[in-house]
Amino acid sequence: MLQELILYSAQGSNSSERVEWVLDYKRIPYTRIEVTNEALHTTYREINPFGYVPCLAVSGHTLVESMAIIEYIEETFPKDKLIGGSALERAAVRSVCEYVNASIHSPQNRTVLKAFRPELTEQSKRELRGHWIATCLNQLMGQLCADSPFAIGKHFSIADIFVASIYKKARQHGMEELPFYQQHLLWLRQHARIQAAEPSVTPF
Known part of the structure; x- marks a missing residue:
């Protein structure tokens, strides 16, 4: 069963861009939610207490840090590998x-x-x-x-x-x-x- 992915992102965020690029290149369906600057300091803290993007929600779990998120994507969606061969x-x-x-x-x-x-x-x-x-x-x-x-x-x-x-x-x-x-x-x-x-x- 395909997992529902929700990506909390923000325009201009370098870290978020990395994750979006990976998801789009691998053609993985996901829902993107734009996090405003105001939300970063208020309501978004309930999703990610660290208060920064990106954050990937997967089946009730939240993943943070772009490299950790990308590693998860690589392991879960191994087609079109982006992390090297050997x-x-x-x-x-x-x-x-x-x-x-x-x-x-x-x-x-x-x-x-x-x-x-x-x-x-x-x-x-x-x-x-x-x-x-x-x-x-x-x-x-x-x-x-x-x-x-x-x-x-x-x-x-x-x-x-x-x-x-x-x-x-x-x-x-x-x-x-x-x-x-x-x-x-x-x-x-x-x-x-x-x-x-x-x-x-x-x-x-």
Whole structure:
């Protein structure tokens, strides 16, 4: 019996975009619920006490953290694998995702900056976030696209999704184009199925 999936998401959420991209690429039916900024601090706390998106509701259970949600989706819907073939390739994919998730995304998170740099204006925060992402992406570059234009190995994976999503986030913050990552994003969009599954396609 097909499980009913409900995804609590928010426009502009980098973490939510990752999960949506995976669900759409795998063509998994789900109901998407947009969580407003006001709800994040009020009614949504009854669903996810942490107060952030994404959150996936499955048969009365709620799953949080984008990587954990994606791993669940991979295990439950194994068709069109997005996590790599061999054990070494899967480790490489997870390594990229972990770097993006923990080393790039978390330090520039709006909540983190609000706590540690409350004196910054919104514009200054945007500039700092873009600069941080660009610096980290430049460090990551040498680990990507060694075997093909895809991030890891020769097939589309969640490593591509994590990398492309965080690059787009930096561009939204005003970061200048990074040729390597721009080329990677355009390569992904040359594949009709990948582009069709990409949430909130931007001109970047």
